[in-house]
Amino acid sequence: MESIRVYAPATVANVACGFDIFGFAVNRPGDEVVLTKKASPGIVIKEITGDEGRLPKEVAKNTAGIAILKYLExxxxxxxxxxxxxxxxMPLGSGLGSSAASAVAGxxxxxxxxxxxxxxxxxxxxxxxxxxxxxxSAHADNVGPSLLGGFVVIRSYDPLDIIQLPTPTDLYASIVHPQIEVNTKDARRILEREITLGKTITQMxxxxGLVAGLLTADYDLIGRSLVDVIVEPARSILIPQFQEVKAAALGAGALGCSISGSGxxxxxxxxxxxxxxxxxxAMSKAFNSVGIDSESYVSQINQQGPMIR
Incomplete structure (x- = not known):
């Protein structure tokens, strides 16, 4: 085989209470890579579409390019x-693991x-x-589920230890992306460096509870556990209409609602x-009520990860 086309899915990281340790894959959106062998050495990024010219074609600075380069080494x-x-x-800076999907596909x-x-x-x-x-930051809560599929737990980074959890078959994700952008580095910068014992115990x-809910298909327990007392309060201020959109989701019957990744x-x-x-x-309507356009996706938990097209 001399050429291949691969699609890698978007992901939801953190999943409310699981900052940097939880993530799951969805069916769409996603990124696609077409990779072709050539006779001469070196990796050449021929084209990038859908990025409005914002992504680098320099291999060492491109997420797909550097992943391939390190692999070959x-x-x-x-x-x-x-x-x-x-x-x-998918949009850049969307909180849906855009950079991760490119790296995984590559x-x-x-x-x-x-x-x-x-x-x-x-x-x-x-x-x-x-x-x-x-x-x-070489974090795995987006690349893990995009590569492996399903719902993953990053138990440890040193050594790297990733666990895949089964998910209930009737569990669906609704994702709404408002037409605004939040920079991941900025979203990390505003987080508290120290947290109280009380918040730590609540988050733990x-x-x-979320792990137990997924393992036992206890939807009520899943809903009660989708609460983030550490990261969401800080990051939500970067997202206009956050509280109204979350209230709309819960009012429409959602088990829980939070920020996808860094938003x-x-x-x-x-x-x-x-x-x-x-x-x-309901979430889209809440954004639209203040003039913010949005895109929405509904998906089961993607159990496959990347696929050859």
Whole structure:
């Protein structure tokens, strides 16, 4: 195989109470990479679409490019040449793991073309290098679910330890992306560096409750646990109409609602597709009521991760 087209899904990270440790994949939106072997050494980024010209074509500064580069170095094939086309199908700075999806699509594609010497899980450190380029931190709560599919827990970074959790079959996510942008570095900068023991205990209880709710398909417990007392209060001030949109989601029947990643996208979890559609509509209407346009997506938890097209 000399060329391949790979799609990698968007993700919701943090999932309310699980800052930097929880994430899940959705069916759409996502990013697509077309990767083709070439005879001469080096990686060339031929084109990038959907980014309004904002993303670098320099390999070492591009999330897909650096992930491929680090992978080739690791397997001892640094001189293998590739031509890369990247097609962005989600907004930059959306809180939906845009940089992660590009990195995942790239490293999954190159592993396929090189004969799959590494397992899918072994590709994770290279995708994380894409995140380091994008926001300065090699975190895994977006690349993990985008690469592996499903709902993941990052138990540890040293050593890297990622666990995939089963999710109830009738659990749906509603995602609404308002036409505003929140920079990930800015969203991290405003977080408190120290938190009280009381908040820590509350957050730990919600983390444990969410895991238990997913494992037992207890939708009420999932809803009670989707509460973030540490990060959401700080980051929500960066998102206009946040409280009204969250109230609209809960009023329409959502189990819970919070910020996707660093925002500005918001996500809600619901039982059943019909409720999830109603929740997405209510959230969009709440943004639109103050003149903020938005895009919405409704999806089950994506269990597959990247796929060859």
């Amino acid at each position: 690791f397997i001892g094939q640094p001189d293998q040449g590739f031509e890369l086309s990247l097609h962005k199908d 490293v999954f594609a190159v592993n396929e073309l090189m004969g799959k010497p590494l397992s899918q899980k072994e590709l994770l450190p290279f995708a994380m290098e894409g995140e380091r380029v994008a926001c300065g 209880g919600n983390v444990a 500005p996208s918001l996500f809600a979890l619901s039982k059943g597709e019909e409720t999830a559609n109603q929740v997405a509509l």
